[in-house]
Amino acid sequence: MYQMLSLQLPLPPTINGFSYCYPKPALWLLHDRYRSSSRNFSRACSSSTLLKYCVHACATPSDVAFEREEVKGTDSSTGIPVDESPSLPAGLRPELMPKHVAVIMDGNVRWARQRKLPSSFGHEAGVRALRELTDLCGKWGINVLTVFAFSTENWIRPKVEVDFLMNLFERVIKEDLNNFMRDDIRISVIGDSTKLPVSLQKMIAEAQQITRNNSRLQLIIAVSYSGQYDIVQACRSIADKVNEGLIQPNDITEAVIEKELETNCTNFPHPDLFIRTSGEQRVSNFLLWQLAYTELVFAQPLWPDFGKADFVDALCSFQQRRRRFGGRDS
Amino acid sequence: MQTTSERSSNGILGSLGSFLRKCVFQILSVGPIPRHVAFIMGGNRRYARKQNLSETASYTAGFLALMSILKYCYELGIQYVTLYAFSIDNFKRLPHEVKHVMDLMQEKLQAMLKKQSILHSYGIRVRFLGDLKLLNDPLRLLAEEAMTATAKNSKMVLLICVAYTSTNEILRAVHGCCREKMEENPEDPMIVKVGDLERHMDTAMIPEPDILIRTSGETRLSNFLLWQTTYCYLYSPSVLWPEISLRHLVWGILNFQRLHPNLEQQKKKKLN
Numbered sequence: 001m002y003q004m005l006s007l008q009l010p011l012p013p014t015i016n017g018f019s020y021c022y023p024k025p026a027l028w029l030l031h032d033r034y035r036s037s038s039r040n041f042s043r044a045c046s047s048s049t050l051l052k053y054c055v056h057a058c059a060t061p062s063d064v065a066f067e068r069e070e071v072k073g074t075d076s077s078t079g080i081p082v083d084e085s086p087s088l089p090a091g092l093r094p095e096l097m098p099k100h101v102a103v104i105m106d107g108n109v110r111w112a113r114q115r116k117l118p119s120s121f122g123h124e125a126g127v128r129a130l131r132e133l134t135d136l137c138g139k140w141g142i143n144v145l146t147v148f149a150f151s152t153e154n155w156i157r158p159k160v161e162v163d164f165l166m167n168l169f170e171r172v173i174k175e176d177l178n179n180f181m182r183d184d185i186r187i188s189v190i191g192d193s194t195k196l197p198v199s200l201q202k203m204i205a206e207a208q209q210i211t212r213n214n215s216r217l218q219l220i221i222a223v224s225y226s227g228q229y230d231i232v233q234a235c236r237s238i239a240d241k242v243n244e245g246l247i248q249p250n251d252i253t254e255a256v257i258e259k260e261l262e263t264n265c266t267n268f269p270h271p272d273l274f275i276r277t278s279g280e281q282r283v284s285n286f287l288l289w290q291l292a293y294t295e296l297v298f299a300q301p302l303w304p305d306f307g308k309a310d311f312v313d314a315l316c317s318f319q320q321r322r323r324r325f326g327g328r329d330s
Numbered sequence: 331m332q333t334t335s336e337r338s339s340n341g342i343l344g345s346l347g348s349f350l351r352k353c354v355f356q357i358l359s360v361g362p363i364p365r366h367v368a369f370i371m372g373g374n375r376r377y378a379r380k381q382n383l384s385e386t387a388s389y390t391a392g393f394l395a396l397m398s399i400l401k402y403c404y405e406l407g408i409q410y411v412t413l414y415a416f417s418i419d420n421f422k423r424l425p426h427e428v429k430h431v432m433d434l435m436q437e438k439l440q441a442m443l444k445k446q447s448i449l450h451s452y453g454i455r456v457r458f459l460g461d462l463k464l465l466n467d468p469l470r471l472l473a474e475e476a477m478t479a480t481a482k483n484s485k486m487v488l489l490i491c492v493a494y495t496s497t498n499e500i501l502r503a504v505h506g507c508c509r510e511k512m513e514e515n516p517e518d519p520m521i522v523k524v525g526d527l528e529r530h531m532d533t534a535m536i537p538e539p540d541i542l543i544r545t546s547g548e549t550r551l552s553n554f555l556l557w558q559t560t561y562c563y564l565y566s567p568s569v570l571w572p573e574i575s576l577r578h579l580v581w582g583i584l585n586f587q588r589l590h591p592n593l594e595q596q597k598k599k600k601l602n
Contacts, residue, residue, distance in 0.1 A: 231527065252504060
């Protein structure tokens with residue numbers, strides 16, 4: 001899926017006192033070697049097992065153990081079922097898993113530039129990273145995954161690029177529809193769909209309809225979306241209701257606004273955990289209202305490089321935080 | 331009791347510190363200086379536990395840290411400083427803690443109004459953002475008096491968020507917007523745009539923050555300026571608020587300067 005297209009300067013990483021799992025240089029090296037050595041961008045591996053090095057982040061960040069883990073491969077094109085092992089990596093507690101994770105998938109273009117490839121390669125690699133994350137969320141009991149695929153501000157990009165992305169969205173939804181049904185994933189799309197090509201609108205409507213009864217994981221894709229747009233359209237709906245006499249202005253509460261936001265398509269509209277990749281430390285007009293109390297994690301890897309170990313790190317950081325919602329520690 | 335020589339050496343050190351600080355600010359000023367910096371002053375209670383102090387003492391230490399930071403911001407030429415002083419959610423805290431914070435604010439406001447000539451000489455305007463109806467009457471009246479008294483100052487604007495949450499601010503903006511639309515053209519369909527809502531926000535006519543600094547290492551917005559921080563650089567040093575110092579502010583600004591071209595580009599995209 002497409003990530004936030006933002007012009008990224010080649011900046012050195014910032015050392016910032018975030019309460020994030022402390023940087024593990026060995027992890028990034030291993031990870032980069034694995035990712036960058038792969039010239040074959042197809043994820044179609046046959047039913048043979050796939051050996052990976054995984055970092056198991058423990059509760060105390062100073063203890064990091066590298067283990068070699070056998071992971072059964074999946075072939076999404078033939079639909080060979082994944083051997084589901086819902087057990088979490090060591091160090092993650094099931095009762096502290098977030099219900100809703102929101103992700104800004106930033107860094108596809110930079111990833112491609114670093115490898116002297118066209119940006120389309122970066123977007124394709126980003127799609128694979130999204131598939132992996134979706135798979136992990138489904139296995140680990142996360143209820144909702146929201147991804148920022150295309151912002152309202154991205155419409156000003158060159159037409160060629162925008163057209164490519166719209167085609168990519170359509171192709172990926174079409175190709176993965178069977179996988180969504182197999183993996184019990186419900187698809188929801190939020191954003192101003194009126195600006196999308198008609199064929200994509202139809203594909204989205206079809207995918208939402210077909211997967212509406214799936215319940216294991218809800219994948220919300222934000223396309224032509226911004227947090228401010230969401231609040232404005234909610235205000236518009238409420239203003240219409242006031243005009244029609246359905247509600248008095250004094251009866252408008254925060255709950256009324258929430259019901260009109262596009263995240264009303266889920267029972268868990270507020271992300272517990274927000275991840276933005278590529279080291280950029282800003283929210284960029286994504287899910288404003290809904291992020292009021294969300295724990296923010298800014299991960300250094302570029303989106304195509306963001307894999308299981310990085311996700312575990314983010315979850316580890318999340319689980320260590322004490323969320324008080326403005327109140328006092330009990 | 332200090333001796334004369336101790337006093338004069340303290341004076342010399344103070345002057346030297348001030349001179350060095352001015353040098354640092356001159357260097358920083360070569361790059362873009364943020365126009366608006368927002369602070370979430372986290373870590374006061376943890377500071378109390380760490381230093382074995384009462385919470386009262388830690389809030390006082392926090393206030394002193396605030397005065398230093400405001401001085402640095404003023405010297406740097408930052409035009410707007412927003413502080414998250416008290417959230418609507420903080421009313422959930424223990425009554426004695428809420429009362430202490432309210433009393434502290436009242437005491438400081440009274441002192442400020444007594445010496446308002448200092449504010450006028452520095453050109454500092456004070457504004458309170460939030461649902462002030464939730465405050466007790468004496469505090470609300472003092473806040474309104476402070477806003478009126480400093481309304482003409484323009485060198486620096488100090489925005490103090492009290493009884494504030496962003497969702498509450500947006501809710502009040504939605505109320506205002508709906509009423510306005512009904513008065514304008516009750517028969518026409520409601521066309522609401524971003525600008526319509528922004529006009530009714532507490533921060534209308536105020537530029538968005540360039541940096542949001544949250545101390546104590548927490549990385550969440552806690553319902554603060556959600557609408558206004560869309561392209562704001564979020565900086566979260568692990569230092570506790572009473573221990574914040576010049577170097578944290580300088581580091582945050584240096585990072586802002588490094589990212590500035592990129593941030594400006596994002597803002598321009600949004601305006602287009």
